Amino acid sequence: MNGPSTNRAAAYPTWLPMPACTVHAVAGPPGPHLRQFVQTHCRPGAAIIDLDEIIERLSQGRPGAWAAPALEERNRRLADLAKAPADEEVWLITLSPRQWQRDWWATHLNARVHLVDPGKPAAMAAAVAAGLNVRFVHSWYEDYADPDGWRIPPVRDTRERHLTGRAPGARPPASARGYGTNHGTMRTKLLARQPWCQRCEAEGRGRVPATDLNHIKPFRRPDGSFDGKLFGDPANHEALCKTCHNAHGARTDRDASPLGSGGDGRPLDPNHPWNRR
Ligand SMILES: [Zn+2]
Numbered sequence: 001m002n003g004p005s006t007n008r009a010a011a012y013p014t015w016l017p018m019p020a021c022t023v024h025a026v027a028g029p030p031g032p033h034l035r036q037f038v039q040t041h042c043r044p045g046a047a048i049i050d051l052d053e054i055i056e057r058l059s060q061g062r063p064g065a066w067a068a069p070a071l072e073e074r075n076r077r078l079a080d081l082a083k084a085p086a087d088e089e090v091w092l093i094t095l096s097p098r099q100w101q102r103d104w105w106a107t108h109l110n111a112r113v114h115l116v117d118p119g120k121p122a123a124m125a126a127a128v129a130a131g132l133n134v135r136f137v138h139s140w141y142e143d144y145a146d147p148d149g150w151r152i153p154p155v156r157d158t159r160e161r162h163l164t165g166r167a168p169g170a171r172p173p174a175s176a177r178g179y180g181t182n183h184g185t186m187r188t189k190l191l192a193r194q195p196w197c198q199r200c201e202a203e204g205r206g207r208v209p210a211t212d213l214n215h216i217k218p219f220r221r222p223d224g225s226f227d228g229k230l231f232g233d234p235a236n237h238e239a240l241c242k243t244c245h246n247a248h249g250a251r252t253d254r255d256a257s258p259l260g261s262g263g264d265g266r267p268l269d270p271n272h273p274w275n276r277r
Contacts, residue, residue: 010071019081021088025105027096028116029123029140037116038091046089097143100182106226187213197241210239
């Protein structure tokens, strides 16, 4: 019953209603730094939704298949956020190594996404110190290096959707608003019609193969929230090479964010170790 497809639908549920409160999603390799990041950035009284913590509480250390019931509880708590007071602040701890997974929380929960990546050597060392299996850290970095991987789209779990429904008056799902297109698909379409870096061409560097989709206007609003229209609008997409994308991405992130980092918590400097790929 809890086969991989069920777990996949539960891990990235499409049926969640839009939260009524502020949600932050913290993504990164497994380890104590995720919770530490939340504790240093959340305001007092903020709720933390952490799958590992739920598993620990449910299992009481007993071995077993705790992921499915824990995901169910996590999703129930995420669904309840549709009825939360608007001034509530909630932090979701998630691994989400792939870009599309981090975009998922931005699209489906209107979450501000923070990528907390201490770098592989530090994450490995922290895992060893915390008694975690370093295999999970290793595979996080493998997935991180392959942002569009795991291409089978998550399965819609109609059973859970039927049980939970949408809160009355909740916004329609992101997919119905036309914003559900994942980043990888948009990039593939763009690069098919625009295979050369548009900036290199415009600035006289000739034809350099484009590898990246750049959002011309940043899809992060100044307050860090997610603008789904700018994210999905092909007119706001530009094909760039890695070099131009890094230069442009840093600039627009800075314009969009009053903080010293981009909307996802990354430092703006493309040469910062967190930004190395
Ligand atoms: Zn270029």
